[in-house]
Amino acid sequence: MQCKRNFSAKREAIYRTLSSTDSHPTAEWIYEKLKVQIPDLSLGTVYRNLSVFKEAGLIKSVGVINGHERFDWDTSQHSHFVCSCCFRIIDIPKSRMFIDQNTLSHLENECDVHIQGHSITFYGLCGDCSKNSIESEDN
Amino acid sequence: MQCKRNFSAKREAIYRTLSSTDSHPTAEWIYEKLKVQIPDLSLGTVYRNLSVFKEAGLIKSVGVINGHERFDWDTSQHSHFVCSCCFRIIDIPKSRMFIDQNTLSHLENECDVHIQGHSITFYGLCGDCSKNSIESEDN
DNA sequence: TAATAATTAAGAACAGTTATCGTTTTGGAG
DNA sequence: CTCCAAAACGATAACTGTTCTTAATTATTA
Numbered sequence: 480m481q482c483k484r485n486f487s488a489k490r491e492a493i494y495r496t497l498s499s500t501d502s503h504p505t506a507e508w509i510y511e512k513l514k515v516q517i518p519d520l521s522l523g524t525v526y527r528n529l530s531v532f533k534e535a536g537l538i539k540s541v542g543v544i545n546g547h548e549r550f551d552w553d554t555s556q557h558s559h560f561v562c563s564c565c566f567r568i569i570d571i572p573k574s575r576m577f578i579d580q581n582t583l584s585h586l587e588n589e590c591d592v593h594i595q596g597h598s599i600t601f602y603g604l605c606g607d608c609s610k611n612s613i614e615s616e617d618n
Numbered sequence: 619m620q621c622k623r624n625f626s627a628k629r630e631a632i633y634r635t636l637s638s639t640d641s642h643p644t645a646e647w648i649y650e651k652l653k654v655q656i657p658d659l660s661l662g663t664v665y666r667n668l669s670v671f672k673e674a675g676l677i678k679s680v681g682v683i684n685g686h687e688r689f690d691w692d693t694s695q696h697s698h699f700v701c702s703c704c705f706r707i708i709d710i711p712k713s714r715m716f717i718d719q720n721t722l723s724h725l726e727n728e729c730d731v732h733i734q735g736h737s738i739t740f741y742g743l744c745g746d747c748s749k750n751s752i753e754s755e756d757n
Numbered sequence: 758t759a760a761t762a763a764t765t766a767a768g769a770a771c772a773g774t775t776a777t778c779g780t781t782t783t784g785g786a787g
Numbered sequence: 788c789t790c791c792a793a794a795a796c797g798a799t800a801a802c803t804g805t806t807c808t809t810a811a812t813t814a815t816t817a
Contacts, residue, residue, distance in 0.1 A: 626763080626764060626765085628764080628765075629764080658765090658766070659765095659766085660765070660766045660767065660768095661766095662765085662766070662767075662768085663764080663765060663766075666764090666765085667764095685774090
């Protein structure tokens with residue numbers, strides 16, 4: 480991959496689809512979304528380009544949630560909340576939970592490691608699932 | 619599963635193998651380790667019992683690292699370091715990096731979620747891989 | 758002992774992802 | 788524009804970690 484300006488039409492569409500949502504989608508989701516506009520798109524192409532983007536540092540993986548890798552266009556340091564019920568992923572405001580450089584340095588010494596990054600994931604029930612589980616108790 | 623005392627011999631062996639290492643192993647690793655002593659052990663049995671333990675809250679999953687689910691006998695709240703090179707997982711001392719209840723409460727309100735837990739993962743190079751990558755530069 | 762429940766091995770099935778391969782598209786040079 | 792090489796592509800097979808099925812075995816209870 481050269482630079483962003485040289486994206487092929489499909490590559491561009493895949494990147495645009497990912498970067499226009501905050502839902503931290505799967506490859507499949509992006510594929511389904513784009514198939515409407517680009518009927519001859521292949522799922523393999525979505526996977527391949529997501530790998531290309533990831534390798535180029537243009538996107539990040541949130542990790543494998545419920546068996547599906549989830550992607551994030553926002554490569555800046557931020558935390559996520561993952562709903563254990565519907566597997567929705569919600570961004571935690573960036574102002575929160577920042578681990579300072581001093582702590583990282585101490586950790587590196589203490590554990591004999593070289594830290595390049597970190598991720599904080601909260602899990603529990605999202606608002607909707609929380610509400611639903613209360614409603615379904617009313618029987 | 620009833621209670622820990624009623625473990626079958628193989629279930630017991632699987633739990634013992636996991637709980638006697640800090641390597642956060644995969645199902646495969648436990649299987650290979652036990653196959654020596656228990657030749658008629660099946661990999662499916664290891665997977666099944668790990669699920670049973672997880673469901674019972676006896677063990678935790680560290681998540682899927684490099685395509686393999688990693689398990690941890692230590693269910694208490696603690697953080698991990700994951701080496702991006704050899705995928706070793708190192709426990710971070712429990713004294714470090716805990717997020718207080720007050721912060722969690724604020725987060726729950728701010729994001730409209732119900733937080734049940736969280737995990738902090740640091741990544742980078744472990745001591746060994748860091749050393750090796752420096753050595754291989756000397757060419 | 759007989760009936761019942763729990764656990765297991767073996768291997769088939771499954772799902773998400775990656776690799777292969779022949780074709781098409783793209784972008785630069787002449 | 789035309790040619791060419793490199794990049795990207797679609798289709799689909801292959802791969803891999805995990806789960807499921809089934810029949811057999813083992814443990815428990817009556």
